[in-house]
Amino acid sequence: xxxxxxxxxxxxxxxxxxxxxxxxxxxxxxxxxxxxxxxxxxxxxxxxxxxxxxxxxxxxxxxxxx
Numbered sequence: 001x002x003x004x005x006x007x008x009x010x011x012x013x014x015x016x017x018x019x020x021x022x023x024x025x026x027x028x029x030x031x032x033x034x035x036x037x038x039x040x041x042x043x044x045x046x047x048x049x050x051x052x053x054x055x056x057x058x059x060x061x062x063x064x065x066x
Contacts, residue, residue, distance in 0.1 A: 007021060019062055021053060021056075022049060022053060025049050025052045025053050025056070026049050028052075029045075029049060031045045031048065031049055033049075
């Protein structure tokens with residue numbers, strides 16, 4: 001792995017889709033996400049959003065493999 005590791009999404013359409021997905025998951029979990037800076041979220045809130053996103057992506061992939 002190179003030293004310039006980044007979480008940036010290079011395709012604008014993909015970034016927009018991930019942002020919508022993140023907002024949808026946060027809303028369903030009762031976490032209030034704002035446009036822009038969300039550094040005031042607790043680690044638990046941020047982790048619950050990311051964890052649920054991963055669970056849903058894995059489930060979607062498993063469904064597509066059936």
